[in-house]
Every structure is written in C-alpha cells, then in structure tokens.
Amino acid sequence: MVTLTIDGKQVKVEEGTTILKAAEKLGIKIPTFCFHEKLQPVGACRMCLVEVEKMGKLQVACATCVSEGMVVRTDTPQVRTARRGVLEFLLLNHPLDCPVCDKGGECELQNQVFKYGSDKGRYAEQKRRFIADPKSKYDDLALGPQIIRNMNRCILCRKCVRFITEIAGETDLGTFGRGSRTEINALPDIPVDNPYSGNVVEICPVGALTSKSFRYRIRVWETEPSASICPLCGDGCNITVWSKDQKIYRITSRRNDLIDEGFLCDRGRFGFEFVNHPDRLKQPLVKKDKEFLSADWDEAIKLVASRFEAIKRRSGADSLAGVGSPKLTNEENYLFQKFFRVVVETNNIDHRVDSKHPLPDPNFKAKNHIFGMTNSISQIEKAKLSFVLGCDLQKEHPIITLRVIKSTRSGNALIVANPQRTTLSKFAQDELIYQRGTELVLLNSIAKVIIQEKLFDADKTTLSADQMDRLQENVQAFESGEVSQVTGIDPEKIKKIAQTLAKAESVMILSGKEIIGHAENTKIIDLLQDLLGLTGHQNKDNCGVNLLWEHCNSQGALDCGLLPERLPGRIHLSDGVFRKGVEKIWNAKVKEEPGLDFDQMLKSALQGKIKAMYIAGADPVSTSPDGNLVKEALKKLEFLVVQDTFLTETAKLADVILPGVSFAEKEGTFTNVEGRIQKLKKAFEPLANSKEDWQIICLLAQAWGYDFDYTSPAQIFKELVKVSPIYAKASWEDLDKMENK
Template sequence: MSSADDNKVTLTIDGREVTVPRGMTVLEAAKSIGIEIPTFCWHPKLKPVGACRMCYVEIEKMPKLAVSCATEAMPGMVVHTDSDLVKQGRRAVLEFILLNHPLDCPTCDKGGECDLQDLTFAHGIDDSQFDFNKYRFIRDKKSTFDDYRLGPEIIRNQNRCILCYKCVRSNKEVFGEYDLGAFQRGNITEIDTGPGQQVDSIYSGNLVEICPVGALTNTDWRYNIRVWKTQKVNSICQYCADGCNLTLWKDRQKIYRATSRRNDAIDEGWICNRGRYGYQIANAEGRLTVPLIKRGERQENATWDEAIELIARRFKEIKDKKGGVCIGGLAYPGLDSASLYAFSKLFRTILNSNNVDFRIDYKMLPEEPGDLYTQITSRKFSIAGIENSDVVLVIGSNLINEHPITNLRVRKVVTQKGAKLYTLNPFATKSGDISTDEIIYRAGTVEALINGLCVSIVEQKLASDTVDASKLATRVEPNTVAQAAKISGVEADRIVGLAQALGEAKHITLITGELLSTSITRDAITAAIMNLALLCGMAENGQIGFLSKYANSKGAEKLGVMPLLSDSLIAEMKTLWGGYPEQKGLGADRMILSAKKEEIDALFVMGSDPMLCYPDGQFVREGIEKLDFLVVADLFETRTTQMADVVLPLSSIAEMSGDFVNLEGTVQHFDQAIKPLGQSMPGYDICNKIASALKEPLFESVARMQPDIMRLLLREENPEIQRELREVKTSVEQASGEYTVPLFVVDQAHHFAHLTERSKSLSAFCSEAHLELSPSMAEKLHAETGTLIRVESEVGKVILPVIISEHIDNDVAVVTRNFSANPVNDLQMRKQRVDYVRLTRVEEK
C-alpha cells in the first residue's frame, strides 16, 4: 500500500515494514532497519553497478532473484533476504569467486579484515567442486608469487582480485584520477596502470582501503602485524585544516597505520596521503628524546631540570632588565589547543608580554585587530554546505594541494550536481580541470581583476539589492572592465562571462587559499572580495571561506595566539586570568625585525621551523642570529633547532590527547595512541614547567584547564559585516631588471610544512625539492624532467631539479618548500608582494 506522502515508500522486508524516502534502494532500506545484506561491489559513496551479484534478494512477483543494490524500493514490495533460494544464490556466487582465488590467507595482509573471508565463513560452503588448476596472473616466471608494485605505496596481486571494480570506480568518479584502470576482459581482466605509469596521486591510499580483499595492499603495513593484534585509537589528521577523522592502529608503543574514520560532514570516508602516511613521524628515527643545551659550539645532552633552570634564569634576567616586551613566542599552528592556550597564558600572565604569534609563513602582517579579514574568518564555513551551491568560486588557491578533501567536495558538487566551478589563480592547477573557466591572472594583480568583476556585475545590472552599488565606480580602481583586463592579463569577455555567472547564481561558495592569505596586500584583497561578495549577495545565499591552513590555525585564532586581539577577546582573557599586558604586542615578522634590531633578546619557538618556512630566508636568519637566547621545542632536529641555545623534545600529536579546530570551526578531539617517546613532553607540560620555574604553574592538570579552553574555542563571534562597498586601490609592481619570472612557493602535493619529510612513505613519493615549469618554459631552457636549474633572485639562489608540469602553461616558477636540504625561502623577500627570479640552466661539467 502506498502511503499518503508522495515522497515516502513503504515496503516489507523479512516480515518487517519499513518506510523510506523515494529513490532509496532495497539494500539501503534493509540497512536502515539493521538487516545487513552481504555485498562486495557496493559502497555508500559510489554509484551501484550490480557486478558482484552477492546482494541477491527474493522479491515476490519477480521471477528471478533481484540485486538489492540496484533495485529501487517500490511501494508494496515484499522482500525476503534469507530464503533458501537466496542462500543458494549466495553460495553459488561465493563458489564462483573462489574458483580462481589463491589460497593466500596465511601470507595475505588482509587476513582478519577480509570481506571474502568473512562472507565465505558466513554464507559459503566449505568445499568446492572445482578440480582444475587455478589461473595465475604470472608476473615473473621464475618467482613463486606475483606481487607487483604499482606505485610507491601500492602493491597489487591480481590473483586475489575479485573484480568488484571499486578501485577504478572510486578513482574515476570521486577523485578524477585516471591512473588505475582495468585491462583485458572476462576472467583475465587485470587492474593495472598505463604502461610506464605509477599510481601516485594524492588520493591513492584510499584505493587500498577500499579494496575488499588483499589484491591492493600498502607497503607500510606489509607483513608487519596482523590486524587482530592491534588496538584502534580515534585521532584527527595533524596536517591541513580540513580535519579529517582518522583511526590509528597501534600495538604496544608503535603505530602501524592510519585509516579513515568516516565523518560525512567533512571527509565522507576519504583521506589524502598526507594524513594516511603522516603518522609515521611519531615513530621515525631522529626524534629528539632528551633536551639539548648549547655549550660552546656544540649542543650537548642535558636533563630537563638543567634546561628548565637555564631557561627560567635567562628569561628572568631579560624580563627584569628590559621588560617582557623583549621576549617573543612563535607557536606552530598544528599543535593541540591545550598547548597553544598554555603558550599564550605563559606569555601573557608570567612573562607579561603580548608577543605571541603563529603566523610564521606570512609576509609583513597587517597590524590592526578586528579587521575585515578577521571578521570574515570568524564566520562559519561548512564543507558539507558546499553541496548546496550552484557556483563555486576559488580565488588564489591550489585547492587540491592545500585542502584535498574540500577539493573532493567541490568535485562532487560539480560532477554530480552540475554546479559550475570557476578558478582564479596565478597559474593553472589540477583542481581547475573540472572548471567551467580557469582564469589565470598576472601575478600580483588579483584585486584589479576582482574590481573588474564587481564593475562588470554592476554594468550587467545583476548586483544584489542589499547593497548600494552606485558608488562603486568611485571607490574602486580600476573601475572599468577594459582597464582590469589590461592590468590582470585576462580577456575582457571572460571577466564579463564570469560576472554574469556570479550574478545569476543562486548560491555561491567562495574559497580562498594560501596564495592570497599570505600576501602583504591582504587587506586590499579582502576588501575587494568583500565587495564582490556583497554585490553577489553571498552573505545571504552563500558562504565565504578564507580557508585556514594548518590543523589548528583556527584554534590558534580563537585562543588568541596573536599579538593584537579584539576587545571582546581581551575582556575574556581578563576574566580568565585576572589581567592582560598593556604593551602592544608584535606579530611574527615584526618580532624577527625587532630581533634584528636587537630590541627583542629572546625567542621561544614551539613546534615551528621559521628558518625553513618564513618567506624570507635571509631576513629570518639575520634576525635569529642576533638573538641572545633562543629556545626551540620540536620533534626533530631542524634548521631552527640547530641555532638554538636550548632544544626541548616535543611530543607529537599521537603521544597526547587534545583538540583541533578545523577550518569550519568544528572542535574535534583526538585520543592518545602511544606514550611520549623518550623524555619528550607535550607543549602544555613544557610551558607549565617554565612557568613553575619562573613564578607559578599555569594549571594543575590539563583536565582542569579544559573548560577555559573550550570557553574560548566555542565563542561565536558573528560580527555584522557592513553592507557598504569599500575602497580598493590597486598598486601593481612591475618586474624589473633581469629577474622577471614570478616565483611561487608551495607545499609539495605529498608534503606539508616541515615535518612530513621524516615520514618514510611520503618521502617515497617525493624526497627532494623541485621546480615546476610549464612545458614551454622548459623548452626555452632546453630542460627535461630532472635537469638542474639555477633559480636566482636578488637575495639568494638555489639549484633545483625540474619537473615539467601537466597543468601550468604560463611563465611562472613554482618551487616546493618542505625539504630542509634545499631551503627555497632564500629566494624570497618579505617586502615584495611578488618575488621575481631568473632561471638558468646548470651546465654539466
């Protein structure tokens, strides 16, 4: 009987009635009431294909067995999931699958979590009538087995493959990669890469997780341990700000692997390779386990007491002599919230200094608190909410590199729901492959382009009526589309086309990334984008995401690990701590400038590596060299720790429990997996020890501190954005002299900041810095992949091997910065908006 509500369908499964939304399949309807129908080729996030035939059910009035993953639930259906015919059908399918399946269970890595093992045990027969030799996909006639390495991390054994096609389907439908495919047909079908290719996309680890049997296996898990020996720990990825949920699998004091812990609000069960293989830094070789104190020229092992005593003594000296303003603190925004809070509290209550900051990769930060940028970033952004948009605009972000999982969500809304993607970047990126128009602007001209867009929207009379657009022409410069086209190098009709799409869109998601947020003209860019948002009505029908970069950047913002805070946040801190230093604090780059001028004598760096990451290598080196006293706490030896007077061993994220706040503003908790390695300590304990030695402890226990932390993290600041067009003036720097190629410093696809190069698997993907060039530029330099090129700027030079890009097609140089052997920040200058370099080929001797 059909129910009165047209959108719902009532059917009977195994004698139980269930009402489900129209369009749901029988399989999902059964799942919703707890009846599990066995499947191999069905996955909640992929389109059903009906390939494995395991999900048979018997439906009355249908002559044959039906596959429940592909049959839509119809009103009045009577379904039996466990009748004799269904049981016989399942046994037959299992017998067919096991015909040529090898008896590999003792050596197969999937044993213990294998779908085929579990389902055969539940539904199969224990003897087969097949009495021929099993077919073997011979790789090498002399060896006894057929494992084949498809990529740095994936090993394939085709004999075990049951051809559910989940790997090739997810690769194509969800990730948009084409490096894995099926070859041949029939029962000799092979899942393989193209000849000479490797499976090394950033999502390739998911293919191993999705394989139901041991056909695709990971190298980092190979033969190490059986899954039933391990324990699962809930964790959160410590790299980018997407905040994917992970499960760490550990036994005793070693972590063996990380897999996805599906969270439909953020990652939908997919994680990128950084999160998947980045756990390895916890157990990597080279972890600092004892404090080091520099005596003479060398750094020698010391005890915690010695180190803390030295730190306390020196800090006290400096504070007493010149005041707390001479001590600065730099925290790594990938630390947990408790450590960041303790850091801020240490400086503000004990050292009486406001010099704390986490924004170590920004050039010349603006200094006003509560500016428009902060107003926008304090608004909520929802990754799942991207699915409501019909236009997605990405400005200044290589989305697949910076936020791989947000990129998947954008892919989903574009490929499955027909939304339109527009990207505005200084060079072409992979995420732009599915875009309706990929606009490349001349480096350093983005606000001119956005002003042009605003002007075009007003000219086409598509502006939202919530804002007064009449004064636009006087407020922005350039104020004609032609002028904007000339400055930015984009054809005028493309600007007009994009403006039309934005004006006619019903719900827009705007995303910006690292290429904008770290720029010195951030204020102008923010004002321009705000104008655009107001004119398109994004405040009502859309969302604006100035996506934060690190795992806990948003947490650091909310906890106030910044020198200048809004008045309301200062008031909160006064309530919590009873006081707040009055002197104006200094931001990260101002701190280093002051260090250079010898106004700051001591610096406490917790977790970051400014020598590698700050975008002006010479500047930061000069600044740090002039310091009287440098304390660095980190996991490994880095360029910064080598210059420190005291080095403290820091515990990694897996060795403590804590919270991260992801780019949406969601607070997510992660649990401790292993004990702190050696004598390392979590950041909050280090701060507490220093505070106790100086004056008094910051907290009795972390648990007691937690309510204060949560109070700050859950504070909602929803400032009303003035609906008024702002002034935006453009100033364009011209490249001069011999240095004409714009330089962009980015993270390599498989790496993030300064920690991941210690991970063995991620280094297998890429282990050295390189220069990415368009094919035309490479030809001009007569370079092929691997040729060494000297990259020179006014202030420094680096020699890097070339990689010829598949996407970039304009004259830019893109270098990767994650490798301490080749610090590319020597090329950058903090006062310049765009760095220009010259490329010459290194001649072989």
C-alpha cells in the same frame, strides 16, 4: 514515503530507497562486496541477492528500489544457497594465501565465507594465475609508488576503478581484458599516483590492492587502533592510527560525512613516517661551547626559567617573545599564550611565521567572516558555482577538493583563477591565469562589468547605498585595456566571468594561501564580499567567501589568542570588559597594549630590543618567506628556546631544545578550516624522554613560581571554553560523542 516489509518487519522509507538501505534501517545487514556508500551501485557481485515476493528471480538489494507493499526476505534457503554459490565462484580462482595476505583479519571475503560459505570446495583444477613476474613466485605488481596489486586475489567488484573515476575524477586505473582474464591495471606506462590513490587499498574488500608502506610488515590484529585527526592540512580528516610499540604502521579513514566522507588524501594516509623517524628528539638538549649536550628535564627547565627571569628583570617583560604554532593543539596554544601574558607579562605572541595573515578591524564581529570559512565543507557541493581564487586547492586542501569535484559531477559550475595552472583546472568550465598579485585589479574589473552592464538585480543586492556608491567610484579607474595588460586576462574573458558570477543561483568563493599571503589580503576579501553583495549572493544559502587556512590548527591558533593583539576568542585587548573577565579567570593582570607580531619581533631582535624568544612547534628559518632574515634575527638573541620534535634549522640556533611530541603521542583538539573542534587521542606514550607540549609549558611556569598545575588537556580545554566565547558551547565530553558522525 513507501511502506514495505522486510523479514516480517514493516518499514517506511523514502521513494527511491534501495532494499539494502531499507533493510539497514531495520538493522538487517545484507552482505555485499561491490556496494560502497559513496559510489553508484552496480549490482555486480550478486552477494546481496534477496527474495522479493511476486518477482520470479532473486533481486540485487543494492540496486533494486523499494515499492509500496513490497515483501522482501533476506535470509531464506534460496538466498543462502545463492550466497554460497557466489562465494564458491569467487573462491574458484582466489588463492588461499590468507596467512600472508595483508587483508587477513579484516577481509570481506574471509568474513563472508566464514558466515555464508560452504565447508567444502568442489573445484579441484589449477587456479588461474596472473603472473606479474615469471621469475618470481609472488604476483605482486607495483601500479604506482604506493599501490601494489595481486590480481589473483581480485574479485572484480570494481570499487577501486569506480572510486578513481567517480570520486577522484582521475583515469589512472582501469579494467582491462575480458571474462576470466579481466584485470585491474594502470594505463600503460602511467603509474597510479593521483593524490587519492591510497583509498583504493582501503576500499578493496580483499587483499588485491595493498600499500607499499604497510605490506608484509605486521598482522592487522597486532596493531592497536586509535581515533585521531590528520595533522597534515586544515581540512581535519578523521583518521584511525594503527600502531604497535610506539610505531605507526598505517593510517586509515574514520569516516566523517561532514568532512571527508570516508576518504583520505595520500599525504594524510602515507605521510606518518616522520613520527617513526629515528632522528626524533628524545631528550632535552643544552648548548655548551656551540655543542648540544643531553640534559635532564630538571636541568633544562631550571636553566630556561632562570635565563628568562633574569632577562625580564634586567630588560623588562617586553624583551621576551613567544612564537607558537598552527600545528600545536588548542590546549597547547592556549596555554602558551597564557604563559606569555600571565607569567612573562607580555603580549609579544604570534604564530604567523609563514605569511602575514589578514586581520579584521577591531570591530571584528561585523567582519568575522575573514577569519575562516563562512560555509561548511559539506555545503561546498551544493553551490551552483564554486569560484576558486588564489588557491592551489588540490595541494592545499585535498579533501575539500573532492567536494568541489563532486559538485562539478552533479552539474554545478567551477571557475578557477590562479597565477598558475593547477590540477583543479581540468574540472573547471573557466580558468583564469592572472599575473601574480593582480587579484584586486581583476576583481574590480569584474565588478565594473557587472555594474556597467547592469548584470545585477537592484532588488536583490545587499549592498547599502553607501557601499554601492563607493564600489561604483572605485571601479571607475579600471579601464579594460589596461586591466588586460596588468592581469594578462582578455577583456572578453572578464566579461564572461562577470556574467557567470552574476547569473549563478549561488556562488561560493574558496581562497587560500595566495590570498592569505597577499599584501592587500583584507582589501581582496572585502571586495569579494562586495561582489557577492552586489549580485545578491550575500547571506544566502550555499553562498559565501571562504578563507582556507593551511595548517591543521591554523583556525585554532587564532581562536586561542595566539596573536599579539587578541585574547582567546579572537577578542581585541582593547575590549576592557572582556579583558577584565579573562583577568578574573586567570587571576592575573593582562596588559592592554598589543604586543609585537612575528615580523616586528624579528626587527626588534635585530635592534637588540627583543633579547629572548621561545619558539614552540614552528621552524620559521625553514618556512618563513625570508629565512635568512629570521636566522640573522635569532642569532642576535641572548637566549633562544625551541620546543620541537626534530633538530630543525631553527632548533639548531637554540640555546636549549625541549623535545615535544607528535600528534600520535598527545591528546587534545584541533579546529579545522570550517571551525569544527575535533579531538585527537593518544595512540601511544611520548617517545623516550620527550613530553607533551602542554606539560613542558606547565613545567616552565612552575619553575618560575606560577601554579600552572594542569593535569590533563581536558582540564585546559575546560578553562579555554570558559575564557573564549567562540568555544563557549563546546564540551570535552561531547567531542567524544561527535566521533564517527
């Protein structure tokens, strides 16, 4: 540790800490432009100059490390003069177009000139101008589909270029020219459209980089910020939604170092337009003579309740089925499955309409890992070897991808194995492109090489003698020539991968959609576990098998019991003690027999056994691998209710459509891929006559004579915590405290 004095106050920090960070520890803010927490310091803007005793010149605080006994002054006349000088230089060419600049109101240059700048300018000459289009008086230049540059405003901090190269690992933005003609630009004929391009808009301290979707539409201070969670993948990035009059104008990062480190992908940042779309459903619709007619809530709810009740009376509770969604909140999904188990009295509930997810044995505690991630997102960068198998990581999990890129940047290895080339491949030291569906053959042959060539340390393996015998026996069948023919992978390559896996200090496996949707998904995951066990990488720091669920609340839907055989907490219905406990809290009986999963529901509907369905937040006709079959089955139903925000292909088949709301209009929680429960807050009230999904479920239950008298998602969450052992330690109030950690 090093002790130093800053502005008369002593502080102790670790060796290697910069003056800027040490000052921050004392609550002293040193102004910066080019510094960014997650980028290498470059000391380019000179705004953070400070006085250091015994050093002749002023020093840059962002790039000067502390030393024992150092005495620093951050606010002396000399420092203030230097800051004023830096600002005067920056303003020589900076246009005074703040009244029309998107950054106005949150511009670092504006703020620092206000605080440290001079009230007089001495430069009377013509300002330099970068002309984007000689015919236009505006100098806006589109660098990519979203990114617009106005070079006149640029202060050359280079944070944008450094982000693109250091964090995103891309090369589509660079610095060109020299001296006062230096400019930030895209490469000739290559647009800036990497999956993280929008971050440069947020990172740019001035209005030099703006986004097409926000530019010139509204002043920043007219919009209201609201804390939320991105709903567009399972990573769970923390976002701020900026809205006015029930319209989202932009989304920015609400930095959470455990997940996103302050970055968003472009899908999350710019993909909000669906919320503002004019085709949003705003009123309940009831089908009469094949036409949808507007109805009021009372009429629609009474109709649904009476039809459901009549079908139940006539054909039994198990002739009804419910499909929830991994895009609804935990509270909504919890309530949805409770509605079916308590009100309808059936376990015919599911949410897995896109593919069939693996489920563990009823003895799930021993195999808990296959429900999600073993490791946390922030641990990924610590593994010495990341092995991405069956997952187009950048498409499926863009922010997790940044962790993997970060890991490779610090010298860790990456192997990518997929049925096709993916964008992550360029960061990998080895890439396997195998025949789709041959993962088991590939993994068995890797295990065989490790065993045959004795690449594992018998003292470190965590496999029991039985497991070892079974594995040895299983792998015998995989003869290298045949394996190569089946998988398309050269035996030498398999040998190399086996050696890399066996000798790595730590191995983290990341698998996604390809494995989740695989017919033998459970076997693959078990084999991956065995591979880690064999090589001594099981239950070790920064090692594990991680199954990355796709949607924003896939994990939560499982946790909340949106499954035909499991109650909230993912506990099997056959666990009598647990079931009785739930019945006590619900004050209702729960059937012990598992219900039908989505595939079985379809078959049953085609046979005329399932007569009514309630689908909330899902569009299986569009997203299921066999949409035509779904359509055919749904058409056979006597009565279909769809709750959604748009007239989806599934909704078109409904008898009644109940308008739910988007993530921006609701409060609740999502559980991300790593099992982190996070709260989203309402940015604005539900559009027109739509309602929050939990309220609709309550109305339906009440119309059926049940006291679902919940008044808020907080109340539902508190009940979920009581019911589900997985969420037992969570508290609604603590979720607020966890923000911006």
